[in-house]
Amino acid sequence: QVQLVESGGGLVQAGGSLRLSCAASGLTFRTYYMGWFRQAPGKQREFVAVISSGGAGTFYADSVKGRFTISRDNAKNTVYLQMNSLKPEDTAVYYCVPKVRPGNNDDPKVYNYWGQGTQVTVSS
Numbered sequence: 001q002v003q004l005v006e007s008g009g010g011l012v013q014a015g016g017s018l019r020l021s022c023a024a025s026g027l028t029f030r031t032y033y034m035g036w037f038r039q040a041p042g043k044q045r046e047f048v049a050v051i052s053s054g055g056a057g058t059f060y061a062d063s064v065k066g067r068f069t070i071s072r073d074n075a076k077n078t079v080y081l082q083m084n085s086l087k088p089e090d091t092a093v094y095y096c097v098p099k100v101r102p103g104n105n106d107d108p109k110v111y112n113y114w115g116q117g118t119q120v121t122v123s124s
Contacts, residue, residue, distance in 0.1 A: 002025070002113040003024070004095075006020060006096055007022075009120045010120070013122070015086065017083060019080060019083070020080065020083065020118060020120075021080055022081075022115070023078050024078070027113070029077040031053055033052055033099035034050065034079040034098055036048040036081045036094060037108060039093050039095070050070070051079065055071065055072050059105050067084050067085045081096075087122060091122050093117040094118050096115065097114050097115070098113055
């Protein structure tokens with residue numbers, strides 16, 4: 001079965017950095033676009049970034065553009081999210097997920113196999 005295991009979250013002060021990792025198994029990882037989403041308490045799940053199957057193409061939400069960088073290592077079946085200049089409003093549970101059907105990259109409905117996520121808390 002498909003499994004996504006996110007790690008690297010934690011508590012950081014505003015302006016700090018974190019690097020999230022997501023290890024995938026049970027799917028042909030190199031053939032899937034991979035996305036990162038986040039969900040803050042009481043809010044809807046929000047698109048953060050997506051990377052193409054080969055890694056050459058990336059797309060970011062306006063709220064993180066210039067601060068976050070998505071990357072992947074297909075040899076390790078792993079996708080990363082480098083987060084710099086963190087803000088309190090970045091506090092959320094972060095999820096990685098494969099894009100499984102055609103559609104807009106920022107639409108959560110075209111993604112499936114959500115993991116447990118990793119908590120990121122940014123203090124002011």
